[in-house]
Amino acid sequence: MSQCLNPNCLHLNPQSTQICEQCGAKLLLVDRYRAIKILGKGGFGRTFLAIDEFKPSKPRCVIKQFLPDVKGEKSLKKAAELFEREAMRLDELGKHEQIPELFAYFSQEERQYLIQEFIDGDDLAKELAQKGVFSEQQIQELLKDLLTVLKFVHVNNVIHRDIKPENIIRRKRDGKLVLVDFGAAKDTEAADLSVTGTIIGSAAYIAPEQAVGKPKFASDLYSLGATCLHLLTNIEPTELFDVAEGEWIWREYLRDNEIRYELSRVLDKLVEGATKRRFQSVEEVLHALDHQAPLPGIRQVASASSHRAYHQASIAKTQPTPLSVHKLDLKIFQFNFVTIALDQSIVVAKKPKLQTRHFRGKAKYITLKLSQDITMDLVGIPGGQFLMGSPENEPERGNDESPQHSVNIRPFLLGKYLVTQAQWQAVMKKNPARFIHPNRPVEKVSWYDCLEFCQKLSNLIGREFRLPTESEWEYACRGKTNTPFHFGTTITTDLANYNGEYSYEIEIQGKYRHETTEVGSFSSNSFGLYDMHGNLAEWCFDSWHPSYDNASIDGSAWTSNQEKDNRILRGGSWLHLPGCCRSSHRLSAAPNIKSDAFGFRIAASV
Template sequence: MDNNLVGQTIQGRYYVVKQLGRGGVGVTFVAQDQQCFDSLCVVKQLKPKSASDKTLEIARRLFNREAEIMNRLGDCDRIPRLLAYFEHQNDFFLVQELIEGQDLSNEIIAGQPWSEEKTIGLLKDILEVLQVVQQYSVIHRDLKPSNLMRRDKDKKIVLIDFGSVKQVSTQIVDAAGEVKQTVAVGTKSYMPMEQMMGRPGFYSDIYAVGVIAIQALTGIPPKRYTISQDGELIWRSLLDPNVSYRPQFLNILDKMVRYRHQERYSSAGVVLSDLKQLDDKTILVPKKNHLSTSPKVPSTHIISGGNPQANGAKNGSTLIINNGSGVANNGKNSTPNQVTNNSQTATKKPPLKLFGAIAAAAVAIGGLGFWLLSQSENPEPETNLSLYENASEGFRVDYPEAWSKQNRDDFFATGVVFFSPLEDESDQFKERVSVLVENLSEEVSLDGYTERSITEIKKLSDPYVGEAKFVNFGEDEGRQVVYTGEENGNTVQKMQTWSVKEDKAYVITYTARIDSYNSYLPTVEKMIESFETISN
């Protein structure tokens, strides 16, 4: 379809008034809705890279899914409402609410640094709406000044142009039916490494917001920032040496743009919490010292009484709860560590009380021994497994009947993810096992795929991951590694097992919190043992 739609009426309803912008994946127009009092709206035309049937089929599925997500997000008044979506002559169209205002590229201008207070205000504005987006489990993926609108009527920030929709236009299917992504979703200067490698998370949007804030504070575009040998942004040297800044605020910005996402803030809400704790009476950074890079050392909070959630335990911090019992509690299901309590050790107990305590301990130990014996005599019943079969991807695997499952189908892999049920009301983390098939663009050996996988794990999750060990992957030879990571504030342990067969890689990834990892491990091992490929 011709990109120049100005003067035309689409779908017999939307009269195109003018073109707003053009990019590599489509064109944006202002149009009049002739069936709604000629009210103005935005029409986005998305053009797939290829008109092949397979490409259009995948683009159509992605387009419909993303339109549904945008429709849900429209409940927030700081995200443009989706008014309609349709396909016309092999192009895809979104019709959205028109936001009257200017984007932030008109405010964040090179050579005009903002004050600290103004930058903090901007951060809070962006993070408030990003927090809503993350509550819907959505990643924006293309946050930058031109995609942040300052609405005229109330001067609030509105998020526009979600990068996920651009997936529709950035993939093609080759002659062999393999999906290839031809354009990275996002803008390079605002994209962290994990997003460039196709593994974005909430923390990826946090990185982009941090870069925007640094750009405003320094008045220098991110293309001019330098990178240290360990991948960190070097930006403090760009600050005005004649201005004093609060060290806590600079540290917050540092944490937002860490190279490794495990060291970054996990969500918008956590950043907002730290911003709210900034005290106006905080001592300012001396002008001669603010150019140094802050050390990456986790802080330790010592709190009397309370619980780690109520007292603000933060990602990357060690929280020690001194509740007067002489035991340090590190949160849910943590292992107690002995802590010296001076007030208790200074006072000796009367002999009778001491004798009573010893007797009580003896009874407790005896009871514990009986409990352990009963547990060994009455082991928990085995988990009932059901068969899952994916004929289109050519595999089957057993999975626990009580677990839920969700299909996955995107540019990077296809398959299924199984989720454990929550144990109780306090349990907020679902352990999961993903069984995915990756179409390989070229012939790769098992050793070659293993080397590539280890390199990716080191970059994105755990730089200290060890070598992969040899395992049986169903009836085939496989490789397996165990490593740690971080997900939305939880430290997790992962076990990834893979095998390569013809032009496909089969990958099973088990993810659990460290304190529950061993509980589900026997079940996961049975799942791996049951895996087999089938003819499709």
């Protein structure tokens, strides 16, 4: 068939026809390109599948006809300008093998046309509809494939401005992803990006700054991230953002395609609303993907499918006996701890200064012998009552920290430090850590791995060891305080290892170490426990619950023991923002997740 290109006709004619039977319009463009059928219609025109009759093989191509859906002379002029620029951009960008090549650009019968390469394949919106949601591997491959294309686009000073599933085609012949439709693209060399321009792009995918007419290269990264979230959930990005809470809730819509913690953090940083906290360049994203680098600052991480059943993590065993307080060889150690407070005598508008107070404390502890040279200390935590959760006026608190409720804690033992790599090696005979050093905490261990360690340690010592419950952990962290941190109302990188590029409540310049530190490098709390804030987020035994409604009040674990239950982590890590290190802050992850931000310390009942 031969498709008429007259917008008021569009009659389908016999294949060899030269003139439209219905309106008399010419069917061949520049006596060469014949439209076969309509492919689609956008804001600036129609696209047609066509053939090139100049070549013996009559290869297929795409005709794009300028037909703007705008009113007013000014808008029409702007649309025509954009159409011409698209042709110019394609002429340059089409040199990349994953961007359609421009074959021709011309006017006929007072209408503008461009002819470009036909990409044989389905766009990702169609692929999503036909095959269902994407897997973690597909998203990883999509990012790496498309980011190289986007890098080429940005190097040529172009912002695409309309990245979405419909504009990404998977080419049949090699499976490569091709980025199409540069009709909305912006040439950064020809424009001052600080000046508000035309607002262009698909509403569900555009970044906040683009929505007000100020696109940046990072705007394309936002759109790419939003595209990934759509492909993971089959739900438009606008439905994946909770406006009331101001946060993305895409994890709640994953269905049997859960993804790893590290990749989920990359996606979160891609769709960060604040441009300064978003990836700034393609190179940054590629580096994060290549190094599996986790990134700062979200409340809850993506879950992942369990690779082994819950009962397998517990390993068949004879039940060890609990530690009896009468049989414990308790010793006493002394330690220093500090508190900090804002110096109220400092003049307003001057750089804030903190007053530091030093104290001496003492606590009871026991030492476990793991091997000839390796030992582990557990500190005796006295029983007591405390308010679990955060008050409503605590900065950066989350709804999952409510309601505050009174909990009674029985005495127990808790690791003086996070489990170190040397201790893990002594029990497990291997070291999975990324930041190798015997006295640094072991990381890249899942919740299941921690249970296995506790079981092997129990068999080795002949007593029962376990993960602390969430309420035990918070009680031990607070050390009888009710401030956001056990040393006071704020946190500094002199007292803990976290992402010091950010501050909590007051502007204090800090250090971002980008890695773990040796255990005991900072001051302890008043119970004699080290690194309760930062260094590594610590696994607890409890299942994840979105609030404390119906939570236990006796210090026991709150868990349903379901295989796929997310588990709790506390304390924040070297990569987290300072607010994530608060005593009451809660993270959650699937029990098989491994991250260089996750570790643990052991507990025992007495």
